[in-house]
Amino acid sequence: MLVLGIDPGTAICGYGLVEAAQGSRLIPHEYGAITTSPKALMQDRLMKIYDNLDEIIKKYHPDAMGVEQLFFNRNATTAIPVGQARGVALLAAAKNGIELVERTPLQVKQSVTGYGKATKEQVIYMVTKILCLKEPPHPDDVADALAVAICTLHTMSSVQWRNR
Numbered sequence: 001m002l003v004l005g006i007d008p009g010t011a012i013c014g015y016g017l018v019e020a021a022q023g024s025r026l027i028p029h030e031y032g033a034i035t036t037s038p039k040a041l042m043q044d045r046l047m048k049i050y051d052n053l054d055e056i057i058k059k060y061h062p063d064a065m066g067v068e069q070l071f072f073n074r075n076a077t078t079a080i081p082v083g084q085a086r087g088v089a090l091l092a093a094a095k096n097g098i099e100l101v102e103r104t105p106l107q108v109k110q111s112v113t114g115y116g117k118a119t120k121e122q123v124i125y126m127v128t129k130i131l132c133l134k135e136p137p138h139p140d141d142v143a144d145a146l147a148v149a150i151c152t153l154h155t156m157s158s159v160q161w162r163n164r
Helices: 042-060 076-095 105-113 120-130 140-162
Strands: 002-007 012-020 026-035 064-068 099-103
Touching: 002 042, 002 140, 012 042, 012 140, 026 042, 026 140, 042 076, 064 076, 064 140, 076 099, 099 105, 099 140, 105 120, 105 140, 120 140
Parallel strands: 002 064, 064 099
Antiparallel strands: 002 012, 012 026
C-alpha cells in the first residue's frame, strides 16, 4: 500500500510518499516540499500547490492520502492560510478518487514516536530511523508529511487487520 502524507501550508506544503512493504517495513518513495512565494497572490499560491499535488498523485497513484487535521492554539491568523492549503490537498484527493485519512497532530506524534506531545526534533529523529533515511528530511514540513504518511499506514494496517 502506498500513502501520500501531506503537511499543509501555503508557504511550504510538505509531502511524502511511503509504501508498506512485506512485514512492517516502510519504504520512502519520494518526499519534498512545495514552496510558494509570499509575494504571489494567494490564488496563485493555492493553484501551484494543487497542480503539484495533482502531478504527484498522477505519477505515483497512491492508495490513500493522509492529511493532518487543522490545529492551532496561538495564532488564528496562520490557521486560515493553512486551512486553505489543506482544502486544496483535500480537493486533489477528491478529484483523483483517493481515500482520505485525517489525523490530529497528537495522533501523528503518538504513532511515530510513541508520545503524543513529542517535540519536532523527536518526530524528525524517529521519521529518519523508521524510514532508514541517510539524513533527516528538511525542512520540518517534509518530516511532518512523512510522519503523517507513517501514521496513515499504521492506521490503515490496523483497520485492515481487524477486518480480516
